[in-house]
Amino acid sequence: MERVVLVTGASGGVGLALCRRLLGEDGRIHLCLACRNAQKAEATRDLVLQEYPAAQVSTVEVDLGNLASVLRAAQELRCRRLLHMLTTAEGVMTQTDRLNGDGLQEVFTTNLFGHFILIRQLESLLCGNEKPSRLIWTSSSNARESAFSLSDYQHAKGQESYSSSKYATDLTSVVLNRKFNKQGLYSSVVCPGLVMSNMTFKILPVFLWVLLMPIMFLIRFFAKTYTLTPYNGAEAHVWLFKQKPEYLDPLVKYHSCTSGLGKNFVEPRKLDVDEETAEKFYQKLLELEGQTLEKYGDLLD
Numbered sequence: 001m002e003r004v005v006l007v008t009g010a011s012g013g014v015g016l017a018l019c020r021r022l023l024g025e026d027g028r029i030h031l032c033l034a035c036r037n038a039q040k041a042e043a044t045r046d047l048v049l050q051e052y053p054a055a056q057v058s059t060v061e062v063d064l065g066n067l068a069s070v071l072r073a074a075q076e077l078r079c080r081r082l083l084h085m086l087t088t089a090e091g092v093m094t095q096t097d098r099l100n101g102d103g104l105q106e107v108f109t110t111n112l113f114g115h116f117i118l119i120r121q122l123e124s125l126l127c128g129n130e131k132p133s134r135l136i137w138t139s140s141s142n143a144r145e146s147a148f149s150l151s152d153y154q155h156a157k158g159q160e161s162y163s164s165s166k167y168a169t170d171l172t173s174v175v176l177n178r179k180f181n182k183q184g185l186y187s188s189v190v191c192p193g194l195v196m197s198n199m200t201f202k203i204l205p206v207f208l209w210v211l212l213m214p215i216m217f218l219i220r221f222f223a224k225t226y227t228l229t230p231y232n233g234a235e236a237h238v239w240l241f242k243q244k245p246e247y248l249d250p251l252v253k254y255h256s257c258t259s260g261l262g263k264n265f266v267e268p269r270k271l272d273v274d275e276e277t278a279e280k281f282y283q284k285l286l287e288l289e290g291q292t293l294e295k296y297g298d299l300l301d
């Protein structure tokens with residue numbers, strides 16, 4: 001049976017590199033590209049098919065910061081019946097977080113909660129299959145416990161919404177493993193390292209990054225997480241794709257690394273999470289999910 005792999009954030013950066021690399025690893029997979037709008041999805045599909053003309057590539061339109069869009073995408077994916085792996089590679093990092101149309105913090109929703117809803121809505125596809133299914137979350141080494149608070153888990157009050165959302169991602173993955181491993185669903189978190197992408201181009205202009213490039217190549221001899229290209233950044237995802245999920249440690253984050261001479265490898269590092277906090281946070285996610293489903297009852301089957 002073909003493996004169906006859904007990649008969010010597939011239109012650029014690490015997500016697009018991951019799609020290309022997955023097809024290079026296994027031409028038999030069915031790749032589903034999740035993009036924010038139909039034009040981007042089609043453009044990405046064309047790009048991927050140029051390189052792998054025989055590949056099976058479908059698209060789904062989803063704005064992860066918009067819960068109605070997430071529920072519609074889940075409905076569509078349920079109709080397609082199959083899903084074996086979901087990997088997240090979208091993300092937003094802004095100086096000024098804001099409320100979205102659902103009255104939730106945008107960074108929290110896009111980086112975590114939209115996916116949480118998507119996964120819960122796709123539980124029937126992901127759980128109880130003959131072979132294990134898997135989730136791969138693109139987190140970050142920037143996930144910091146000090147940025148996260150249970151009482152303000154959407155990070156409405158602080159200035160570190162990105163770090164908070166990535167820490168919340170790590171917590172969620174730990175609990176998902178505890179709840180769903182028995183049903184054959186396994187979750188892992190990865191960090192792609194420092195990658196030149198639209199995200200970093202919002203921190204400094206492209207020309208400055210280009211000027212800094214020689215310095216960064218030198219830094220890479222000492223800092224292995226300077227992966228720099230989306231291709232290198234997707235190393236941990238691709239490595240995980242090839243592992244048996246049952247043998248992975250749920251309390252580890254897998255970091256994409258690149259040596260000074262440009263060789264890619266993966267480094268597992270222990271997650272800095274308190275399992276009790278993770279469980280309490282999960283309960284809060286369930287509460288928020290309840291409110292969301294109540295609001296969007298018309299989008300449920």
Ligand SMILES: NC(=O)C1=CN([C@@H]2O[C@H](COP(=O)(O)OP(=O)(O)OC[C@H]3O[C@@H](n4cnc5c(N)ncnc54)[C@H](OP(=O)(O)O)[C@@H]3O)[C@@H](O)[C@H]2O)C=CC1
Nearest residue numbers: 009011012013014063064065090091140194195197198199
């Ligand atoms: N770059 C880096 O140095 C690091 C990145 N990461 C993480 O890696 C992941 C990928 O980042 P990277 O590739 O660098 O970033 P990019 O900005 O290049 O790519 C982000 C992708 O996410 C999509 N996206 C953004 N918002 C939404 C949304 N609301 N709904 C659907 N899709 C959305 C973008 O789509 P669109 O084309 O429509 O904008 C794009 O395809 C992120 O989770 C990021 O946090 C972690 C550590 C370091």
Ligand SMILES: CC(C)=CCC[C@@H](C)[C@H]1CC[C@H]2C3=C(CC[C@]12C)[C@@]1(C)CCC(=O)[C@@H](C)[C@@H]1CC3
Nearest residue numbers: 093140141142193194200203204212215216219
């Ligand atoms: C390399 C030189 C000489 C200058 C660049 C300085 C910073 C702009 C740069 C150094 C470390 C970078 C970094 C990130 C953004 C850009 C830097 C601060 C991230 C915060 C990007 C998003 C993430 O998820 C983190 C893991 C990155 C951590 C390192």
